[in-house]
Amino acid sequence: MFKHGFFAVAFGLMVWLLLDYQAVDRENTLTIGGPFEFTSQDLAKDGYIYTRLQVAESLAEVQPDGTLAPKLAQSWSVSDDGLVWQFTLRDDVFFHDLQPMTAATVVNAIEQALEKPGVIRQLPLKSISGVGHTVTLELEQPFRPLLSIMAHYSLAILSPDSYDADGNVVDINGTGPYQVAVLAPPHKLNVARFGEYYGDLPEIEHLHYLTGHRAESRALQAESGQADLIYTLDPASLDMLHRSEQVDVVSESIPRTVVIKLNNQHRFLDNKEVRQALSLALDREGISSHIVRVPDSQAYQLFPPALGDWHLSELEHQDRNLELAQGLLSAQGWYRTSSGFLEREGERFELNMVTYADRPELTVIATAIQAQLREVGVDVSISVDNSSAIPARHHDGSLELALVARNFGTIADPLAILLEDTASHKGSDWGHMNWSSPSLNDTFAQMMTAQGKDYTSLSQQAAATLAQEMPLIPVVFYTQQVAVNKRVNNFVFDPFENNYRASEMSFVD
Template identity: 55%
Template sequence: MNRLLLAALLALLLGWLLTNYRPLDRANTLLVSGPFEFTSQDLAKDGYLYTRMQVAETLVAVDAQGQAVPMLATDWQVNDNQWRFTLRQGVRFHNGQPLTAKQVKHSLDIALTKPGPLQQVPIEAIETDEQDLLVTLTAPYRPLPAVLAHYSTAILSADSYDADGQVIQLYATGPYQTARLAPPHKLETRRFEEYWGQAAAIEFVHYLTGHRAESRALQARTGDADLVYTLDPASLEQLGRSKGLSVHSESLPRTLLLKLNSAHRFLDHPDSRRAISLALDRTGIAEQVIRVPGSEANQLFPPSLSGWHQPDWPALEQDLDTARTLLAKQGWQMGPTGLLKRGSDRFELRLVTYADRPELTVLATAIQAQLRELGISVLISVDNASAIPSGHHDGSLEMALVARNYALVPDPLVVLQEDSASPMGSDWGPMGWHSPAMAHGLSRMAQSEDTSEYWALAEQVSELLMEELPLIPVAFYTQQISVNDRVKGFQFDPFELNYRLSEMRFKSD
């Protein structure tokens, strides 16, 4: 009897959970599935979700070409290191309060106290002048508008924060407002009727985290999700044959790359890192593993980052003979087990990656096999993404396979400045590698008012990174998204700042 009662209680609990995760109005609810959990309303940590879901907005937006365009600020000008941002009139927060320069200052003052790209800006003061915001710098800083497009600088009402600057209730300005928050898996939003711009056509949008790529593909096939982001390449063929949906492949300013610990005694010479690069069959990886022919990377910056990407650079071909020669100069000789040896050391490395992006685990296995052919043993560890910055900081990381977005701040200069801010490098960038020449070049870029000089310096930085190879590019990233046929007006933001949900509608509308 107790077992039957327990089973009944479990069935009721399961039914309640399933009901809890089912939208109330399927006819006017857009279901979005993605791989990433969220744990808070803290913009510095999870703000990317609230800007993508169009709950929160920034002063500056970015167009498809990566150019800064107005959002909550309609215009900006700079004079003698002082930037003046004119704020949009008629904007209200989700709690009904009007957007004012004082509210914007309060939000940015808090952002300055938290991790994020705003901390890199040489800010002397943030002040208000009626409905304008004044940002005074201690030195010129060209990419400030790009920084103010980053999710960590989204503008919230002062009522969103407690006395310690922690977000307790997110009141933003977007076309959608939070209806229900259920970390780490679900965010429910509803249309904000007092939105300053074009009102959203779809009334409700629900975001649900799906960890496993197979689960997300199943959601797409069954229609349990309307938009499914970050699909497994292995599922694309079957999804392509499925009725009632289409699959979109979109290039991103993101690169699949190997992050190396350049201070490791096996990796502390550029020739060792170059040998690893030469061991990779990028064409085979693009065609057979990632299944996006032509996505093989010959540099860190993908074609979507024009100016940073160098279109005339040659392909990176696999060349095992040259790789062996480079390692032999470092004292490595082939041992009887088919692994390279130097003295008592065997060339063995631990590679850490994560399953949030499904192609990474398959790609790690392919890289393992290709490096084994060179005589390098690779032990793969699939962990949480947080294991990579953790290993970076405690020095235990040897090698990691990551998908790095060079344009979460639309100008890669900001990302690279963070990389070069200290000899330690950055969480997702170089480790144990520091270049004074690169740091100097980036500083000149940040202060340059000459566009020709800016792009000439960008090419020099790109060349330096490829000569030293603290990061080894493998492939340019392609986002795979399924769209249910009932959705009209699907658009994709190549910079992943905004899912553009408010511009979509259902075919029945």
């Protein structure tokens, strides 16, 4: 086993060098590594990598505290009835192909996004128009999280010449402080400082990004100094990196929750008492302390404390209760056989759980859950696949269970994410599957026009419904672990994972 691990890591380092990831001008290049591939310039699919590297920008920007700030729009307003939104654009912005940004170019980018799957499809959009430096969106009905939608990476604004005649992005020209220099999907993306940027020019001239799937390889790249920033470290690497004299490890809570996604129409899972029993069988404290190695990260609800309006303070702790879990399963007709597993009407309670290795702790958590559910007689097999297999199995109906890290901060207001989840009974790729709640839909409808304390009260009501019905079972709140080389000055972490904020960093003299 050791030999195989050594050669895998060595091979990963060799590939890194063969791909010419090491910067020529090391002194003014920030090297970044992470686990996720990108395969295109399509913002709806891979836009996150272009906003993280500050190539593309949207009208508004999510701040580290979750608030929304102006970006390409310097201000906005909404009519009293909530139907007309107006965005006043900056007048000093140029795309990387040196075309000026105008209302017409912004309208074009939004119209291109409307032709593809994505969060913008949620908008009850009646019309969009632009004159001078003002863009106007008229809605069929009020939609409270519109601004959060407009800040999403899929709504980044590109120049008209970025698109071909069919609307495909073939030459990405954004407005950010960095422009694409080398694009080699699925692993390599190099960007260079854009001299005509409207804001302060970054001190760091080049960013080099490379995807590395193996967590051990990424950790060695950090420890050896081949990379300046490595995102999504596995817990097993932390001790080595904490001992390194040239690396700091930054641990930050983010609005992402590790959850068990269930097929809620599966004959074993179509009852909330069964889902609650599975939840009660989980040893979340053990997973928190010994697997992810972030004490007190256990999750008994979907929304972490960072999402204050949605977090239920009364659900911050619940004891594991195998006896109650077994009682709930027994009430649903399940009985234990001599094999130690549950049966009902001649069928064993057995399920397959799919997960993926891009987030290295997921496979270890899945193995722990397998053992914990076996204690109450549930037989779980584990399949490790590409992350894309989970949406695929959702759509073809073959998914039974999946362990995923669900980002509830992709859009600043979780309401927009939940509206996508509940748009149909089938659910969404990373949200719940084959479940719906008329009462939850009614709560969301009320939230569209609610403000202040009314909105908070309704958020709590919606969160409580999800906690009781448990169409997704929360396990632990996610903590992002980042290795930061000590030559990096003013490292900034974005808990919403929209922006690496390299333009705010520099190198130690």
